[in-house]
Amino acid sequence: MAADKQTKLLAKQLFKLSLVNGVVSPEQVTGVLGWVEKYAHRRPVALLKAYHHRIAIELAKSRAEVEHAGPVSDATLRQIEAAMTKRYSRPVTASARPNAKLLAGLRVRVGSDVYESSVAGQLATLSL
Amino acid sequence: MLPLLLATVEEANHAAASGPLAGLQQTFEHFGVEPKLILFQLISFLILFGVLYKFGIKPTIATMEERNQKIAAGLKHAEETQARLAAAQQESAAIIKAAQLDAQKAVDEARKAAKDFGDKQQAEAITRAADLLAKAQQAIELEHRKMLNEARGEIARLVVKTTEQVLAKKLSDADRAAFNEAATKELSAL
Numbered sequence: 001m002a003a004d005k006q007t008k009l010l011a012k013q014l015f016k017l018s019l020v021n022g023v024v025s026p027e028q029v030t031g032v033l034g035w036v037e038k039y040a041h042r043r044p045v046a047l048l049k050a051y052h053h054r055i056a057i058e059l060a061k062s063r064a065e066v067e068h069a070g071p072v073s074d075a076t077l078r079q080i081e082a083a084m085t086k087r088y089s090r091p092v093t094a095s096a097r098p099n100a101k102l103l104a105g106l107r108v109r110v111g112s113d114v115y116e117s118s119v120a121g122q123l124a125t126l127s128l
Numbered sequence: 129m130l131p132l133l134l135a136t137v138e139e140a141n142h143a144a145a146s147g148p149l150a151g152l153q154q155t156f157e158h159f160g161v162e163p164k165l166i167l168f169q170l171i172s173f174l175i176l177f178g179v180l181y182k183f184g185i186k187p188t189i190a191t192m193e194e195r196n197q198k199i200a201a202g203l204k205h206a207e208e209t210q211a212r213l214a215a216a217q218q219e220s221a222a223i224i225k226a227a228q229l230d231a232q233k234a235v236d237e238a239r240k241a242a243k244d245f246g247d248k249q250q251a252e253a254i255t256r257a258a259d260l261l262a263k264a265q266q267a268i269e270l271e272h273r274k275m276l277n278e279a280r281g282e283i284a285r286l287v288v289k290t291t292e293q294v295l296a297k298k299l300s301d302a303d304r305a306a307f308n309e310a311a312t313k314e315l316s317a318l
Binding site: 068069070071072073076079080082083087100103104105106108115117118119120123124126127128 | 281284285287288291292295296299301303304305307308309310311312314315316318
């Protein structure tokens, strides 16, 4: 069931209440969920879905998923975390995920942004 | 007869002997001519002539005059009619000539218009044919380029696939680690 305009607006307000200094706060999220549970909305499922979507997007912006082919050291992950934290002006944590299709190199995904430096990407550019 | 003539001549000679007037009188008496009768006959004739003139000759002359006038008027009318006919013929000839000129002009204009239309159609057909030819050539060239691009893309894909397969087999962990370090530096510098 798609959320209507009022539900989306309420989800947006609840999402803003969930942030502390631009970062999603678990305590605030718990409080918001308690409020939703206490004061039943006329469309609670749609409201929670819209709220969850916004929280997921925000959390994805604080996570850097590093796809790699070959060994990656912790120092490399920390270096990427530092670079992305500086770039987005927020704390970003990196997590590694092997991807042999890259052949060699890295692909970093932060939210909807993708940064890639891999042999597969360079070969794909050549094939265009 | 002869004796009568001889007697007459003899009496005439006798009368001539007594005077010309008396002889003439004797001759008239001899032939039975009476002056009174002649005078009456003359009066009768004049009366008859007057009656005939009044009731016969004069109406006849008037009728003839009237008829002559009618004939003259008819002739005049005929002449006028002939003149009008001639004028009408001239006018109709002029009208026919003008109509012929107009018709000729219209035919010339129609021929010119038909020729212009034909020339225009021919020019348009030539232009259309040239456009079609140009479009066909463009389509052929486009198709050719498309085929070349597809061939290039296919070749590039094959080369890349082959390269990927070779690299997947040939790259060692050390090579990958070195490449990952370089990639980390590159991404950190963004």
